[in-house]
Amino acid sequence: MPKSPRKKVAIPEGGWQAAAGKHATPQAIDDVGSKRAVVLDVDQNAVLERKLVWRFNQIDREGQWSPTNIASSELGNLFDKMASFETMTIGEIFAPGSEHGKSYEVSKMPAPSQRRLQDIERDDETEIVRLRCGGAPRLYGFLREHIFHILWWDPRHEVWPSSKN
Secondary structure (H helix, E strand, O other): OOOOOOOOOOOOOOOEEOHHHOEEOEEEEEEEOOEEEEEEOOOHHHHHOOEOEEEOOOOOOOOOOOHHHOOHHHHHHHHHHHHHHHOOEHHHHOOOOOOOEEEEEHHHOOHHHHHHHHHOOOOOOOEEEEEEOOOOOEEEEEEEOOEEEEEEEEOOOOOOOOOOO
């Protein structure tokens, strides 16, 4: 299957708007191998106080973890969990030791997950996050400030299997 080029996003004149009328300007941080992580210059404490919101434009529709393959019996539970996460702040969800949300370095992911990111040309990412949606089910994506860009639905905990047995 041919790879489609990722769409480039033009930076709005004057930068992106941030909280309290400030501008959030993309800034490159230290190189991570051959990858350049891009962060927004925003008040991180303000981001931690924001409620989580969803974006669906990054969904991997063709891979084994495509959210479009979710079983109808799991859909209600997923929507309930997503609604519950929307009532929480980023700081609550991703608090140290929290079972709700975790972030992982892409370079340390298991090989099958890294290969899939390469296949969909998202291996330039430095971090991926996951939300726990029950015993085994996980929702994976990319977090941009308080916006969760959904990528994968993992009902059997295969993207990043637990080392606990």
